[in-house]
Amino acid sequence: MSFLRRYVFSTDHKVIGIQYYLLALFAVFVGIAFSVIMRFHLSYPEAKVRLFEWLWPATASGGVMTPELYLSLMTMHGTIMVFFVLTTAPQSGFGNYFIPLQIGAEDMAFPVLNMLSFWTTLVAFLVLCAAFFVEGGAPLSGWTAYPPLSAVGSIAGPGQGLGQTLWVVSIALFCAGSLMGAINFITTILDLRVAGMSLMRMPLTVWSWFVAALISLFAFAVLIVGGVLLLLDREAGTSFFLPAGLLINDRLLPNDGGSPLLFQHLFWFFGHPEVYIVIVPGMGVVSTVLSVFSRKPVFGYKAMVIAMFSIGLLGFIVWGHHMFSSGLNPYSAIAFSVLTLAIGTPSAIKTFNWIATIWGGQLRLNVAMLWALGFVSLFVSGGITGLYLGQPALDSYFHDTYFVVGHFHLIMGVAAIFAIFAATYYWYPKVTGRYLSETIGRIHFYVTFLGVYGIFIPMHYAGLAGNPRRYADFAQYDFLKDLTVLHKFITHTAFTTAAVQLLFLFSLFWCVRRGRLAGENPWQATTLEWAHHPAAVHRGPYEYSVPGSRKDFVMQNETAS
Amino acid sequence: MQPASGVKRRASYTGLYAFLASVIMFFAGFSSALVVRRAGAKDWKPVPMPDLIWMNTAVLAASSVMAEKARRDLRKGDRTRFNAAWALATLLGCLFLYLQVQLWYRLRDAGVYMESNVSGAFFYLGTIAHAIHLAGGAAAMMYLSYRAVRLELGPGRRTGVDVATFYWHFLGVLWVYLVGLFWFLAA
Numbered sequence: 001m002s003f004l005r006r007y008v009f010s011t012d013h014k015v016i017g018i019q020y021y022l023l024a025l026f027a028v029f030v031g032i033a034f035s036v037i038m039r040f041h042l043s044y045p046e047a048k049v050r051l052f053e054w055l056w057p058a059t060a061s062g063g064v065m066t067p068e069l070y071l072s073l074m075t076m077h078g079t080i081m082v083f084f085v086l087t088t089a090p091q092s093g094f095g096n097y098f099i100p101l102q103i104g105a106e107d108m109a110f111p112v113l114n115m116l117s118f119w120t121t122l123v124a125f126l127v128l129c130a131a132f133f134v135e136g137g138a139p140l141s142g143w144t145a146y147p148p149l150s151a152v153g154s155i156a157g158p159g160q161g162l163g164q165t166l167w168v169v170s171i172a173l174f175c176a177g178s179l180m181g182a183i184n185f186i187t188t189i190l191d192l193r194v195a196g197m198s199l200m201r202m203p204l205t206v207w208s209w210f211v212a213a214l215i216s217l218f219a220f221a222v223l224i225v226g227g228v229l230l231l232l233d234r235e236a237g238t239s240f241f242l243p244a245g246l247l248i249n250d251r252l253l254p255n256d257g258g259s260p261l262l263f264q265h266l267f268w269f270f271g272h273p274e275v276y277i278v279i280v281p282g283m284g285v286v287s288t289v290l291s292v293f294s295r296k297p298v299f300g301y302k303a304m305v306i307a308m309f310s311i312g313l314l315g316f317i318v319w320g321h322h323m324f325s326s327g328l329n330p331y332s333a334i335a336f337s338v339l340t341l342a343i344g345t346p347s348a349i350k351t352f353n354w355i356a357t358i359w360g361g362q363l364r365l366n367v368a369m370l371w372a373l374g375f376v377s378l379f380v381s382g383g384i385t386g387l388y389l390g391q392p393a394l395d396s397y398f399h400d401t402y403f404v405v406g407h408f409h410l411i412m413g414v415a416a417i418f419a420i421f422a423a424t425y426y427w428y429p430k431v432t433g434r435y436l437s438e439t440i441g442r443i444h445f446y447v448t449f450l451g452v453y454g455i456f457i458p459m460h461y462a463g464l465a466g467n468p469r470r471y472a473d474f475a476q477y478d479f480l481k482d483l484t485v486l487h488k489f490i491t492h493t494a495f496t497t498a499a500v501q502l503l504f505l506f507s508l509f510w511c512v513r514r515g516r517l518a519g520e521n522p523w524q525a526t527t528l529e530w531a532h533h534p535a536a537v538h539r540g541p542y543e544y545s546v547p548g549s550r551k552d553f554v555m556q557n558e559t560a561s
Numbered sequence: 562m563q564p565a566s567g568v569k570r571r572a573s574y575t576g577l578y579a580f581l582a583s584v585i586m587f588f589a590g591f592s593s594a595l596v597v598r599r600a601g602a603k604d605w606k607p608v609p610m611p612d613l614i615w616m617n618t619a620v621l622a623a624s625s626v627m628a629e630k631a632r633r634d635l636r637k638g639d640r641t642r643f644n645a646a647w648a649l650a651t652l653l654g655c656l657f658l659y660l661q662v663q664l665w666y667r668l669r670d671a672g673v674y675m676e677s678n679v680s681g682a683f684f685y686l687g688t689i690a691h692a693i694h695l696a697g698g699a700a701a702m703m704y705l706s707y708r709a710v711r712l713e714l715g716p717g718r719r720t721g722v723d724v725a726t727f728y729w730h731f732l733g734v735l736w737v738y739l740v741g742l743f744w745f746l747a748a
């Protein structure tokens with residue numbers, strides 16, 4: 001096989017999994033760089049920086065960042081992180097590599113489709129990045145791209161021209177790639193399991209990829225509708241989302257009758273399920289890692305499966321909680337509120353089961369386990385604020401403040417990233433045959449753990465004080481003056497936390513060659529990816545410390561214990 | 562080790578169902594957008610439905626019937642009849658696409674543009690999205706004809722034909738649904 005067929009246009013699920021992972025790795029460092037630049041600007045708005053002028057001569061002339069540049073960085077940060085990092089690595093990256101291995105299949109069901117889905121996603125990423133290099137630069141309207149401003153073109157701001165068009169095209173491509181991936185995941189899991197691997201013997205990781213694939217299938221198809229209608233409003237002169245009498249930059253637009261709220265419905269019908277596409281695969285990994293390193297079975301396996309399905313299902317009927325202050329009918333706001341708070345139940349079931357899993361276990365506190373414990377901590381801290389935001393009366397105050405920024409970063413951003421780290425440390429020996437450095441890992445973990453709390457907890461206070469989000473400069477407002485110190489603290493914590501990520505990057509590549517050698521089943525785990533050509537499965541996925549057994553674990557493909 | 566052919570057949574169907582689920586979600590999203598956008602809108606102008614639409618519906622129905630006949634012929638092992646019926650079904654599908662283009666021209670001549678009124682925009686978008694899915698189906702059918710000519714299909718190797726026929730029927734039902742949607746809400 002030629003090099004190209006083998007490593008570039010490969011149909012092998014392992015290669016494709018690694019390709020997705022590397023794409024997400026590149027994307028996450030771009031996203032981190034943007035966030036550092038944004039934080040710098042928020043704390044030092046007047047600073048003149050050569051680098052900015054060199055990078056963005058039009059929007060940072062003299063080295064001072066314009067508000068437009070700030071908003072474009074914010075938009076690109078959010079879009080890259082949500083789509084190309086948090087949707088790409090946990091689901092497409094790890095899922096592709098490990099679904100076939102964990103269910104004992106040769107490959108995914110449709111290998112060519114699998115290759116296409118990766119390449120579609122990569123093209124989507126390149127199209128998005130191209131927005132920086134076109135006239136006017138990257139779009140300004142956030143990862144949610146609300147019309148009217150996203151639909152009227154460059155009169156709404158420099159990046160709202162070609163930049164915003166590229167954004168829409170990129171997201172539509174990303175949807176297509178994700179749909180192909182979801183079809184593959186669902187089919188593989190349903191039809192290609194090895195003999196004896198009944199559904200209720202699947203590791204929770206496989207369940208989680210399955211649930212996330214189902215959510216993707218239903219959610220992305222609706223986002224495409226929103227994207228296409230937005231594109232038509234921009235390019236074909238339609239009025240799906242543009243109401244009559246729009247006055248933008250002193251120009252009266254000819255549109256008539258459109259509804260900006262319609263876009264919000266379409267977007268959030270996708271958007272809330274999307275946050276579960278991001279987090280559910282992480283729940284699967286964390287369940288497994290906690291069990292392996294406590295040497296105990298997952299507590300309440302069946303409840304965990306049911307909880308994931310109910311989270312996925314409920315996730316489709318709560319989207320209105322993002323629109324409490326958009327002019328929603330108050331009666332429907334109450335319904336959305338009750339349903340939203342109801343998601344707390346399966347979430348709590350999962351949390352209690354994680355704690356019960358490690359309770360009384362023989363904890364092995366290595367780095368993978370630390371990240372998994374960190375995930376649980378963040379999931380609780382971020383989930384609790386969801387209960388505040390889910391109430392219309394409270395949300396009318398919190399909406400569009402830093403309280404929301406704190407909430408979704410803890411629960412979606414950082415929690416999912418912690419799950420990616422846990423998965424990386426856990427499966428690195430499987431992929432490379434070597435361990436990642438535990439010493440570097442510990443430093444990386446503790447600094448990051450303290451760092452993210454140091455960054456995002458203060459944001460809740462800023463939000464309580466009324467600090468609005470998506471503003472390029474707080475210094476101009478008297479009522480925010482008292483928060484300057486708080487923001488400086490956040491900024492410097494962010495610098496430190498970002499810097500320590502470079503340690504991880506170094507370790508990731510260094511240990512491919514130099515890491516400590518790992519054996520065939522270094523963690524003494526039970527699932528099939530650690531087994532040698534499993535021919536059949538005889539038991540469930542979490543048989544640790546089985547009473548009466550000789551060893552403290554029994555692999556799924558072992559016949560006798 | 563290659564998966565057994567029974568597994569492959571089952572997987573093809575599962576993949577098809579998953580794909581159809583996402584297509585259904587797309588058109589459900591599309592329909593609800595239409596309903597929401599129309600509700601209470603004072604600017605909504607009805608679309609003058611060209612009569613050609615009935616002709617198109619008949620052509621697509623005939624194509625579905627032929628595809629079904631071809632599928633059964635193949636299962637019985639009658640390859641000659643399969644080839645003829647399958648080719649006819651494909652041709653009818655292409656005729657439908659051609660007639661759709663004529664339909665769009667007639668609408669344009671009647672003064673319905675994408676930008677003239679949002680009802681027309683919904684009509685174009687819905688029918689174009691359907692046509693794109695149909696073009697994909699037609700391409701798959703041509704590919705299967707090519708395989709049939711190379712004697713690669715038979716009663717034991719008919720999964721592709723079965724799956725394509727199912728998809729074809731689905732597109733027929735989807736078309737009837739779209740016609741109903743536009744007839745009641747946009748005409």
Ligand code: HEM
Nearest residue numbers: 275279321322340344386387389390399400404408411412
């Ligand atoms: C008990 C569970 C949860 C509840 C009750 C909840 C509630 C909410 C509410 C009401 C908002 C809207 C706030 C506003 O814009 O004013 C919100 C925003 C958000 N939530 Fe959650 N949430 C929960 C869990 C999650 C999870 C698990 C994730 C991700 C994995 C997540 C990610 C987000 C994101 C990204 C936003 C911000 C979207 C934006 O406006 O840009 N949430 N949440």
Ligand SMILES: [Cu+2]
Nearest residue numbers: 272319321322
């Ligand atoms: Cu939500």
